[in-house]
Amino acid sequence: MSKNLSWVAIALALLAGSSAQAQEAPQTAVSPTAAGSTSVSLDIAFILDVAGAWYSRTPMEVGGHDPAKTGFNFQALEMSVQSNVDPYFRFVGNLALGLDGLEIEEAYGQTLSLPWGLQIRAGQILTRMGRMNTMHPHAWSFVDQSLMIGKFLGEDGSRGLGLELSWLIPLPWYVELVASATDAAGEATARSFLGGGEWNIHGMRDFLYTVGLKQFFPFGREWSLAWGLSGQVGPNATGHRNLTSIYATDLYLRYKPTGSPGRATLSLTVEGMYRVRQVPGDSLRDWGGYASLVWQFLQRWELGGRYEFVSGLAYDPLDPQWTTGRHRGALEASFYPSHFSRLRLQGTCDVPRWQTNPIWGAVLNLELAVGTHGAHVF
Amino acid sequence: MWMQLIKTGNTATRVALAIGFAAGVLASPGPAAGKVRVVATLPTLGSLVREIGGDRVGVEVLAAPGEDPHFVDPRPNLILSLNRADALVINGLELEAGWLPPLLQSARNGGIQVGSPGYLDASSVISRLDVPGGPVDRAQGDIHPGGNPHFLFEPESMSRIATAMAGLLSRVDPSGATIYAARGRELETRLNAAGREAAARVAALPPANRQVVAYHKSLTYLYRWLGLTEVTTIEPRPGIPPDPGHVAKVLSTMKTTGAKVILQEVFYPRSTSETLARLTGARLVVLPSGSEFDKGESVSDHVKEIADLVIRALSE
Numbered sequence: 001m002s003k004n005l006s007w008v009a010i011a012l013a014l015l016a017g018s019s020a021q022a023q024e025a026p027q028t029a030v031s032p033t034a035a036g037s038t039s040v041s042l043d044i045a046f047i048l049d050v051a052g053a054w055y056s057r058t059p060m061e062v063g064g065h066d067p068a069k070t071g072f073n074f075q076a077l078e079m080s081v082q083s084n085v086d087p088y089f090r091f092v093g094n095l096a097l098g099l100d101g102l103e104i105e106e107a108y109g110q111t112l113s114l115p116w117g118l119q120i121r122a123g124q125i126l127t128r129m130g131r132m133n134t135m136h137p138h139a140w141s142f143v144d145q146s147l148m149i150g151k152f153l154g155e156d157g158s159r160g161l162g163l164e165l166s167w168l169i170p171l172p173w174y175v176e177l178v179a180s181a182t183d184a185a186g187e188a189t190a191r192s193f194l195g196g197g198e199w200n201i202h203g204m205r206d207f208l209y210t211v212g213l214k215q216f217f218p219f220g221r222e223w224s225l226a227w228g229l230s231g232q233v234g235p236n237a238t239g240h241r242n243l244t245s246i247y248a249t250d251l252y253l254r255y256k257p258t259g260s261p262g263r264a265t266l267s268l269t270v271e272g273m274y275r276v277r278q279v280p281g282d283s284l285r286d287w288g289g290y291a292s293l294v295w296q297f298l299q300r301w302e303l304g305g306r307y308e309f310v311s312g313l314a315y316d317p318l319d320p321q322w323t324t325g326r327h328r329g330a331l332e333a334s335f336y337p338s339h340f341s342r343l344r345l346q347g348t349c350d351v352p353r354w355q356t357n358p359i360w361g362a363v364l365n366l367e368l369a370v371g372t373h374g375a376h377v378f
Numbered sequence: 379m380w381m382q383l384i385k386t387g388n389t390a391t392r393v394a395l396a397i398g399f400a401a402g403v404l405a406s407p408g409p410a411a412g413k414v415r416v417v418a419t420l421p422t423l424g425s426l427v428r429e430i431g432g433d434r435v436g437v438e439v440l441a442a443p444g445e446d447p448h449f450v451d452p453r454p455n456l457i458l459s460l461n462r463a464d465a466l467v468i469n470g471l472e473l474e475a476g477w478l479p480p481l482l483q484s485a486r487n488g489g490i491q492v493g494s495p496g497y498l499d500a501s502s503v504i505s506r507l508d509v510p511g512g513p514v515d516r517a518q519g520d521i522h523p524g525g526n527p528h529f530l531f532e533p534e535s536m537s538r539i540a541t542a543m544a545g546l547l548s549r550v551d552p553s554g555a556t557i558y559a560a561r562g563r564e565l566e567t568r569l570n571a572a573g574r575e576a577a578a579r580v581a582a583l584p585p586a587n588r589q590v591v592a593y594h595k596s597l598t599y600l601y602r603w604l605g606l607t608e609v610t611t612i613e614p615r616p617g618i619p620p621d622p623g624h625v626a627k628v629l630s631t632m633k634t635t636g637a638k639v640i641l642q643e644v645f646y647p648r649s650t651s652e653t654l655a656r657l658t659g660a661r662l663v664v665l666p667s668g669s670e671f672d673k674g675e676s677v678s679d680h681v682k683e684i685a686d687l688v689i690r691a692l693s694e
Contacts, residue, residue, distance in 0.1 A: 117461060168486055174457065261647040
């Protein structure tokens with residue numbers, strides 16, 4: 001715990017230093033040409049997510065930062081630190097500070113200028129498995145993680161220590177090929193693979209491999225389509241060199257009319273995964289997915305709907321209760337007082353078929369961002 | 379992987395791949411072969427590069443026409459443009475902070491990263507306004523700590539940038555340095571002349587006619603150029619949409635001062651401005667967010683367009 005407090009103290013000290021630099025801004029109303037900066041740029045931001053929630057019965061949330069109980073929920077205090085290290089590397093760190101301790105979501109170095117369209121990330125990384133897995137919780141439209149991610153990848157998504165190589169393929173349109181090798185262990189980050197517990201590396205077969213093909217098609221200035229194919233393979237905890245494979249596809253269609261006052265956008269996201277696990281004497285196969293539609297119709301207002309389904313198995317060592325399919329629907333309304341704060345009201349209806357009654361829920365979430373936070377990817 | 383998918387995939391997989399390939403080819407603009415490739419973040423910067431570079435340079439602009447430069451969609455095809463660029467021109471002063479950094483980090487192009495010879499931050503050569511004189515706090519709204527970034531409304535700023543662009547192009551294409559320098563000087567002269575001519579037209583108007591109301595705090599450089607006075611803004615603080623209480627104050631200020639012109643850029647909501655114009659008899663002028671780069675508009679014509687729009691409203 002004292003270690004965690006030290007981290008918090010360091011983070012607050014860094015933020016205080018950053019704030020002090022801002023207060024030393026030039027005092028002139030009209031600056032001379034090309035006024036220079038007095039400090040090296042270091043982007044530090046904190047993003048707080050807290051929520052009040054009500055559920056008709058004991059909720060079955062699957063994400064590590066989901067509002068998982070009736071009452072007040074501390075979802076996360078995310079801290080983001082980013083800066084170029086030198087002309088060759090960029091440092092990216094994302095920490096999640098919770099009431100129970102510190103979690104290093106990501107901490108990696110990224111190359112900036114490798115030739116032939118190559119790029120390497122090394123360190124603790126979120127794997128490029130699908131679309132939602134690459135996004136931090138504050139970038140989600142909904143207040144909770146999708147069932148598919150929680151069940152197949154883990155409550156904190158798929159991430160681990162490792163190395164990623166990506167290649168921007170020289171074609172007329174955007175095509176990126178990504179391959180990474182990461183630790184296959186982690187109860188919250190690799191649950192379909194080695195999961196929790198101690199594991200030793202004996203060879204190349206003991207890593208978790210992720211491969212992805214990301215494509216983007218701009219149809220004019222207003223329509224955008226991103227389509228990804230990705231897959232993971234690695235050892236699972238049942239021994240006997242048994243493997244787990246997960247295949248995924250994701251599609252993101254966005255309409256943003258240019259020249260439209262109020263920044264209106266309409267976004268459709270569809271993502272699905274198919275998992276195959278070798279277990280002694282059998283092969284377990286299940287699947288899941290979600291579709292969401294989010295409409296920002298005014299500068300400050302957004303509405304969204306999401307439907308999810310994840311199948312179940314009669315025998316599943318990871319989720320013994322999840323014996324059949326589970327449906328969940330959600331509606332959300334967001335209000336943005338400014339670009340740096342958000343209020344979200346989300347209603348959910350969770351229908352685990354192995355239970356007799358659905359679980360109804362309502363969540364009011366508050367999100368606040370301070371500091372300089374790196375922009376989000378598309 | 380592609381070959382394996384083609385060989386082992388079923389008919390549906392092959393059809394999907396074929397559709398993807400065809401869509402990609404159709405949706406993507408072709409590269410400008412044999413030319414110096416320059417990417418500009420905003421249309422006006424793109425027009426400046428095109429006029430100085432001429433047929434030696436191929437220019438791509440990241441922001442769409444009419445798009446709010448604070449909130450450009452960071453679409454991955456923009457990464458492709460940045461990956462292939464020899465030079466990058468940005469506005470700077472954090473105007474692109476909400477969308478450009480991840481594109482630049484993913485571009486895998488060391489030649490256009492911050493500090494490299496192919497990188498130009500236009501704000502580094504202009505005379506800045508609205509530099510905060512004290513602590514910067516988000517309670518003040520979306521303040522830019524380095525100063526107001528909307529300097530592309532001012533011919534003098536454009537002319538300074540033109541000179542810097544000639545230097546940029548000379549660094550990435552030394553064989554054309556003489557041409558770029560000459561075109562830069564010529565453009566600088568044209569812009570300064572257009573600026574002086576418009577300023578003189580405004581100076582001939584009575585002082586009461588030179589008062590304006592702006593939607594966003596983005597026209598400071600326009601005021602410096604044309605000698606205008608801003609009596610208030612419709613946004614209570616930069617980036618914060620107006621509430622009824624503030625709109626009532628704006629209405630009162632307009633009646634007290636007699637300001638009869640409301641200026642706003644094309645990407646801001648118009649309903650409040652239209653209501654205020656109706657209640658006070660003021661004229662609403664919707665300014666373009668930048669030059670019509672896609673239609674080949676020159677920056678001199680863009681300057682003239684802005685001046686004509688504003689002066690016509692001030693003169694009525």
